[in-house]
Amino acid sequence: MVMEKLMEDLKTQIVEQLNLQDVKPGDIGNDDPLFNEGLGLDSIDALELIVLLQQHYNIKLLNAEEGPKVFYSVRSMAEYITTHQKANP
Amino acid sequence: MYICGTGIISPQPSFGHGPFLEEMAEHRGEEMRCIEPEYKDLLDPKLIRRMSRIIRFGTAAAMDCLKEAGWNSTDAIITGTAYGCLEDTGVFLSRLVEFKEQMLTPTAFIQSTHNTIGAQIGLSLKCHSYNNTFVHRAFSFEHALLDAWMLFKEGQADNALVGAADEITGYSQAIIRRFGIYRKCESNFTLFEKGQKGTMAGEGASFFALQKQAGGKEYAKIDAIKTLLLENPAAGTMETEIQLFLSAHSVSITDLDLVLLGYNGDFSHDAALHHLASGMFEDSITSGFKQYCGEYPTSSAFALWMAANICKNNSLPSSMGGIGLEGFVRVLIYNVDLLGHHSLILVSSC
Amino acid sequence: MPVFVAGLGAISGIGNNVAECLHSLQESRHGIAPMVYLQSEHRNRLPVAEVKLSNSELAQLTGLPVHISRTALLSLVAAKEAFLDAGLPSGFPCRKAFVSANSVGGMDKTENFFPAFAANHEAGHLREVIHHECGAISEIVAKELGVTDFVSTISTACSSSANAIFYGARLIKNDLADVVIAGGCDSLTKFTLNGFNTLMILDENPCQPFDENRRGLNLGEGAGYIVLVSEKIAGMLHRMPKAVLSGYANANDAYHQTASSPDGTGSFLAMTGALKMAGLHPEEIDYINLHGTGTQNNDIAEGTAIQRIFSNPYPLMSSTKSFTGHTLGACGGLEAVFSVLSLQHGIVFPNLRLETPMKELPFTPVTRFKSGISLQHVMSNSFGFGGNCSSLIFSKS
Numbered sequence: 001m002v003m004e005k006l007m008e009d010l011k012t013q014i015v016e017q018l019n020l021q022d023v024k025p026g027d028i029g030n031d032d033p034l035f036n037e038g039l040g041l042d043s044i045d046a047l048e049l050i051v052l053l054q055q056h057y058n059i060k061l062l063n064a065e066e067g068p069k070v071f072y073s074v075r076s077m078a079e080y081i082t083t084h085q086k087a088n089p
Numbered sequence: 090m091y092i093c094g095t096g097i098i099s100p101q102p103s104f105g106h107g108p109f110l111e112e113m114a115e116h117r118g119e120e121m122r123c124i125e126p127e128y129k130d131l132l133d134p135k136l137i138r139r140m141s142r143i144i145r146f147g148t149a150a151a152m153d154c155l156k157e158a159g160w161n162s163t164d165a166i167i168t169g170t171a172y173g174c175l176e177d178t179g180v181f182l183s184r185l186v187e188f189k190e191q192m193l194t195p196t197a198f199i200q201s202t203h204n205t206i207g208a209q210i211g212l213s214l215k216c217h218s219y220n221n222t223f224v225h226r227a228f229s230f231e232h233a234l235l236d237a238w239m240l241f242k243e244g245q246a247d248n249a250l251v252g253a254a255d256e257i258t259g260y261s262q263a264i265i266r267r268f269g270i271y272r273k274c275e276s277n278f279t280l281f282e283k284g285q286k287g288t289m290a291g292e293g294a295s296f297f298a299l300q301k302q303a304g305g306k307e308y309a310k311i312d313a314i315k316t317l318l319l320e321n322p323a324a325g326t327m328e329t330e331i332q333l334f335l336s337a338h339s340v341s342i343t344d345l346d347l348v349l350l351g352y353n354g355d356f357s358h359d360a361a362l363h364h365l366a367s368g369m370f371e372d373s374i375t376s377g378f379k380q381y382c383g384e385y386p387t388s389s390a391f392a393l394w395m396a397a398n399i400c401k402n403n404s405l406p407s408s409m410g411g412i413g414l415e416g417f418v419r420v421l422i423y424n425v426d427l428l429g430h431h432s433l434i435l436v437s438s439c
Numbered sequence: 440m441p442v443f444v445a446g447l448g449a450i451s452g453i454g455n456n457v458a459e460c461l462h463s464l465q466e467s468r469h470g471i472a473p474m475v476y477l478q479s480e481h482r483n484r485l486p487v488a489e490v491k492l493s494n495s496e497l498a499q500l501t502g503l504p505v506h507i508s509r510t511a512l513l514s515l516v517a518a519k520e521a522f523l524d525a526g527l528p529s530g531f532p533c534r535k536a537f538v539s540a541n542s543v544g545g546m547d548k549t550e551n552f553f554p555a556f557a558a559n560h561e562a563g564h565l566r567e568v569i570h571h572e573c574g575a576i577s578e579i580v581a582k583e584l585g586v587t588d589f590v591s592t593i594s595t596a597c598s599s600s601a602n603a604i605f606y607g608a609r610l611i612k613n614d615l616a617d618v619v620i621a622g623g624c625d626s627l628t629k630f631t632l633n634g635f636n637t638l639m640i641l642d643e644n645p646c647q648p649f650d651e652n653r654r655g656l657n658l659g660e661g662a663g664y665i666v667l668v669s670e671k672i673a674g675m676l677h678r679m680p681k682a683v684l685s686g687y688a689n690a691n692d693a694y695h696q697t698a699s700s701p702d703g704t705g706s707f708l709a710m711t712g713a714l715k716m717a718g719l720h721p722e723e724i725d726y727i728n729l730h731g732t733g734t735q736n737n738d739i740a741e742g743t744a745i746q747r748i749f750s751n752p753y754p755l756m757s758s759t760k761s762f763t764g765h766t767l768g769a770c771g772g773l774e775a776v777f778s779v780l781s782l783q784h785g786i787v788f789p790n791l792r793l794e795t796p797m798k799e800l801p802f803t804p805v806t807r808f809k810s811g812i813s814l815q816h817v818m819s820n821s822f823g824f825g826g827n828c829s830s831l832i833f834s835k836s
Contacts, residue, residue: 171572182553190481190629198630200696226574
């Protein structure tokens with residue numbers, strides 16, 4: 001349940017932060033790829049998402065190379081947040 | 090060089106090549122903002138989401154211009170902007186201050202650079218050609234035109250997309266207002282009422298498809314461009330400069346059918362222009378153009394669009410009285426701002 | 440019609456004039472250090488290459504008021520040096536032009552103004568925003584130089600001043616000017632520092648361009664100008680011209696707003712375009728002053744484009760941004776000055792801190808200062824955001 005809620009929140013935050021046109025949070029599947037063939041996000045969006053994690057979840061992604069793995073889908077982002085919030089209460 | 094396409098987003102219903110300034114759109118207060126089209130069908134939605142207003146109306150005007158010219162690429166993309174992308178600059182600055190240089194996001198910064206519009210046009214067209222951006226105040230557009238003229242002369246290009254864009258933002262208005270430049274106008278219809286102090290701010294994007302050679306369906310021909318940086322020129326100086334400019338291109342004052350002058354409604358700014366209108370230009374029709382587009386550094390690009398249409402139609406638009414002009418039409422645009430940027434553009438029918 | 444280089448002027452993190460910059464380049468002494476003048480929250484983390492003079496020292500040096508934008512102060516120092524270096528007799532009748540470049544105009548002052556203004560729109564000193572526009576900076580300098588015939592400003596991000604230089608050359612070729620002072624300037628600002636920081640491409644240590652383990656760039660500040668003259672004017676000067684601007688080209692990568700394409704299309708087109716104009720074969724280029732910012736993306740794109748054009752034996756190459764940092768609107772001007780110095784003195788500057796060559800590339804930039812070499816043609820690359828790529832070629836006159 002907590003995971004579901006987190007994923008819903010993330011979708012809203014992604015749509016808002018990236019100013020996605022014609023995309024509603026509900027349109028994004030939990031496992032849909034966010035980049036390339038999926039939502040079509042690019043390297044600038046990855047940087048926006050890094051700040052999103054910082055602002056909303058107080059998580060700092062130090063290594064930009066982790067980006068593609070963490071931001072693969074809404075689920076992978078949620079999993080990353082859950083793991084790292086546990087690690088740094 | 091020949092104008093074979095235009096794309097204009099301005100405080101007038103100028104977008105999409107409808108009737109040319111049949112009626113003048115009314116604006117009240119101290120600013121005239123653009124009447125903007127629906128961008129969804131004009132711009133790539135993937136790019137649009139990051140675009141501020143100036144980038145949207147700049148890129149859309151450029152795309153509309155290319156469409157009219159029937160081009161899907163060009164040998165050169167040359168843009169002029171005095172202020173650049175002010176909205177994004179303001180967004181990034183205010184976040185920088187508010188969040189004390191922490192947790193900033195890149196988009197506004199990236200989009201704030203002065204070459205963003207030129208770059209977005211290049212990107213949309215996948216066009217690898219020459220791409221340049223001029224940012225010299227009220228010469229930005231003229232120097233972009235001059236660049237195209239040189240490229241043609243050098244044989245480096247046969248055609249070029251040349252345009253200008255500047256935008257009004259909340260911050261820019263709040264700052265410029267404090268210099269006492271604006272007045273709250275009842276309407277732009279009365280911008281030139283005698284004895285008033287202050288002008289109305291304007292904005293817009295005007296793009297032109299320029300060709301080295303005539304192709305048969307041109308609006309008009311640009312014969313010459315000149316810029317002069319002269320603060321408070323002595324009496325008679327501008328008369329001499331204009332005479333020199335015209336005679337260098339074998340044109341005499343009496344050849345001019347229309348002179349578009351950069352009146353902005355402020356009596357002290359306009360005095361010298363009134364003097365020219367009743368003096369050296371007494372035999373030509375003279376008119377302002379900022380009653381349509383407002384005062385901004387690249388407004389001469391809007392004036393060029395007016396001149397091009399007047400040459401093509403052989404008549405003034407009905408909002409200017411609809412007077413017909415016989416045969417070959419010559420128009421001179423003389424713009425000047427408060428800082429001493431004088432520019433001359435000579436346009437004629439093909 | 441050839442266009443000659445008759446004067447040089449520079450100020451950067453490694454020196455306040457051309458001689459000082461040259462000395463630092465010869466001694467392999469870089470200018471990247473903790474911030475002294477820029478007041479940023481990141482001062483303890485991000486090193487920069489500042490000009491080692493305060494605004495009041497710069498004001499004293501130039502005679503301009505101290506409240507003027509640092510960008511204008513830097514610009515005037517270098518533009519004046521270049522103009523004097525050209526040795527134009529005073530009162531010499533000719534059409535003079537000033538074509539400058541910068542990326543953020545008087546932003547250093549605007550960002551001072553902004554906190555008070557953001558809180559209350561009636562607050563903040565207006566004199567801090569009167570030079571916000573890029574063109575305003577150029578006009579302050581043009582006025583001091585006494586140039587009124589033609590003044591213009593170009594802004595195409597990091598390729599700005601390379602474009603200013605060749606627009607200047609074209610004014611001469613098209614008989615619109617006889618003498619052109621062309622180049623660019625930028626001072627460090629919180630705006631650009633934070634902008635590049637959001638892109639996560641700033642190195643927290645001195646940068647390592649073209650190194651396998653490069654981590655990003657360091658920002659720098661400065662100004663660099665060259666004086667271009669027509670053949671007729673060159674013949675009237677007492678000194679021999681320093682070089683000929685033999686080739687130039689501008690192309691667009693049209694790939695992404697900030698990132699370079701993997702095969703370096705824009706850089707490839709800029710370099711090949713400049714070669715074509717100069718009428719040179721790739722093997723005739725003796726030295727390339729690289730754009731070489733030190734970011735992952737730039738260096739591989741630029742390196743790949745070079746690999747596509749040149750072949751073994753490759754020209755000598757180095758990125759002098761390892762000395763000066765990335766000076767944005769100034770880098771094309773500064774590096775044009777360095778390229779002409781290289782040609783004049785037969786020297787090549789090292790690419791500092793290069794430890795592990797990039798494994799994708801079959802060549803390695805020069806790591807030690809080289810002198811006594813014969814150079815005929817030097818290429819200078821400047822590539823920027825928005826895909827704007829420009830290359831210049833200077834040749835022995």
